Amino acid sequence: MDVFFEPTRGIPFALEVGYFDTISEIKQKIHKKHKIPTSKQTVSLNGDILSDELKIYHSEILNRTLLQLLMELETPRKIQIVAKMPTSKHGLNVEVNSNNSVRHLKELLLNQMDGTVPINRLILKFNGHDLKEDGGLLLHDYDISDGSEIEMGIRPSPTTSSSTGSGNLSGRSRRKMRVMVRSKCGSTKVPVEVRAGDNVGVLRNEVMKLVESGGFLVPADGFFFIYKQNVMDEDRSFRWHNVGTGDTIEVFNGSVSGGS
Incomplete structure (x- = not known):
C-alpha cells in the first residue's frame, strides 16, 4: 500500500510499504530512496511518535495515510569535499558547511570552473545518487561529510529548434x-x-x-x-x-x- 510523508524540510512524497513492515524498515526505505539517514528520522502520526518496533498492521496506518517525517537538525560544521569530473584525475576542493544547500555547493564550484556553465546544467552525484536542488535537503542529509568525493557532470545544452515553420503561430506554439x-x-x-x-x-x-x-x-x-x-x-x-x-x-x- 502507499502512504504519504510530509517532511519538516523538503517536498512531500509517497512511499510503498508492506503490511508487515516495521517503522524501522520504513525508515530504511526512506534512506534508500531519499538519502535521509535513518538516525535523523522520526515518524509520527497525528502528533504521536511511532516507535521503530511498531508494525504497520498493529498501527492506525492505512492506505494513503499521511505521516509526518521529522528530520533532526545537526550543528553546522565546516567540511572539505572534492568534486571531480569522471574523465579527470584532478578535482575541485571546496570548503562548505554541512548544512549548506546543494545549490550553494553548485555556486561555489561554478566560481572555480573556467567558462560559463549555467547552474541548471551542472549535475552533482554522491554515491551514485543525484544531489537535487529542489528537494529541500541539505548536504548532511545526503551523508556528505569531511573528505567526501562528489562526481560532477554537465548536462548537454538543449538543441535549438529550427527557425523555419509556419510563421507567428508556430513561434507562439514553441x-x-x-x-x-x-x-x-x-x-x-x-x-x-x-x-x-x-x-x-x-x-x-x-x-x-x-x-x-x-x-x-x-x-x-x-x-x-x-x-x-x-x-x-x-x-x-x-x-x-x-x-x-x-x-x-x-x-x-x-x-x-x-x-x-
Missing part, C-alpha cells in the same frame, strides 16, 4: 509558459513549464517525472486534470483549454472515460 499544478495529496503546488500548443497529455508526463523524483504526490489509483472546474481533455492543447501563464491546474483522483 514559446514556453509556466503553469501551477496543485495536488490534493497534501495540497502541494508546483510550477511546470509547458507550451501553449502542447496537448495536456504532456503535463501528465511532466508530473510523473516529478513523482519519480519525489517532488510531487498523485493519487495511487489514477488521476485526471481539472482547470476552472472543468475536466481537461488530454488530447487537446492548453491553448484550446484557454490556459495561460500562471494559471492553476488541479490533480483529481480517478479516471475519465468516454466523452467527446
